[in-house]
Amino acid sequence: MNANRSAAVMAQRAEPVDSLDDFPTPPWATRALLRFLRDQGEPLHLQHAWEPACNRGYLARVLGEEFDHVHATDVHDYGWPGQAGIADFLIPWGQDAPDVDWIITNPPFRLGADFIRQALTYARRGVAMLVRTSFVEGVDRYRSLFQETPEAFVLPFVERVVMWKGVLLDPDVPIWKPDGKGGGKAEKPTSATSYSWLVWRRDDDAHLERTTRFVRIPPCRLELTRPGDYPPLPDHLKPPRGGLL
Template identity: 30%
Template sequence: MRRKLDQYYTPSLAVRQFLDSLDFGLSGVILEPCNGEGAISKELVNRGYKVITNDLDSDNKADTHFDLAVPLNWMLIEDVDFIITNPPFNLASEIISLAHQKAKRGVIALLRLSFIEPCLNRSEFLTINPPNQMIVTPRISFTGKGTDNITTAWFIWLKDEDLRASIKQPIRVLSK
C-alpha cells in the first residue's frame, strides 16, 4: 500500500551528497514545492540560500500549502531562480513541467530513474526538455526500513547557458 499523498521523504544524507557534488553554484531564491519533512530546504538554508517552501499537506511545515500539480496555483508563487524538490512520483510529471516554466535558472528533482522513460504523461516534456544532467544516487530507502530501496537520480534542467556550460559529465554516479 502506498503512503498518503505518495509521501516518501528525502533522506538528509542524499541531499548533502548531492549538493556537495554539484558542478555549478546555486544562487538567488530557491523554491522547494514539495517540502515534506524539509530535508532539502533545511540543507539549503544551512548553506545560506534563501528558500521558499510549499507542501500540499498542511500537516507539513511550509510557507504555503498549494497544490502545485494545478497550473493556476503556480501564479501564487513568487519569482524563483531555482526549484529543487523530491515530488510525489504520482504527480512528478505535472509538477516538473510546471516548475520548468516557473524557474528562471533551473529545476532539480530527485526522481526514480524510470522518470526518463517517455511515458504518455511526460514524453512531450522530455523530448523538448531533456535533462542537462542526471546524477544517479546509491540506492535510497525512503521509508528508513531498507525494504524499499530504489534507484533514483537528481535530474537537472538548466535554463542558464553559463550553467549548462559548467557541467562536466551529463551522467554521473554518486558513490556511497
C-alpha cells in the same frame, strides 16, 4: 504461495491516485545534489530556491544550508513550522509565484512529470527532481516531457537511498519486523528502489541546456550524514522489550 519480492516488483513504487505520496527525503541525498551543483559553478549562497512538496521539511532544511533563501510549500500541512503555506504547486500561480532561481523537490510519484513542467515555468536558473531511476523510461513520458525538454543531467545514486512511507529512517538503525506469529527480528531498513536526481539548467541567456549528461553520484552517505539528521525511531518500529538487535 510465497509473495513475489523480486527487485523488479519491489521497484514498482505505486501510490493510489489520492495518496499524498509521503516518502521523506534523507538529508544526505539532498546534500549530494547541492555538492554537485556547487561543483558545476552554481553560486547557491546567492540564490533562492522553492521546495513545493516540503513534507516535514527534511529536504528544505538542507537546501537552507546552502541557499540564501528557501520558500517551502506543500498541498498538505505536515506540521513543520518552516512551511510557508499550504498550496497546490500545480495551480496556475501567475504573479503569485515566488521569485526563485531553483525549484528542487522529491515530487509525488504519479505527478512527477507535471511537477517538472510546472517547475520549468517558474525557475530562473534550474530544476532538480528526485525520482525513481526508471522515471527516464517510457514512450509517453518521452513524448510529453523529455523529447522537447531533455534534462541536462541524470545523476543516479550508486548507493541505495532508503525511503520509507511516512517516516524518515536511519539506514544504520535496525527496525523491528514482526513475523506475524508473535515473533520477528530486527533488521536495518533497506530499499529495492533506485533513485536519481534529474537536473535541468538554463544557460546565461536563460535557454534550457539541451544536452543530457549521465553522472553517477559516488558513495557518499556516511560522508554527508550529520548528527541530528534523523528523528528518533518511532515506537512501532522499535524492538519489543527483550527483542534482540
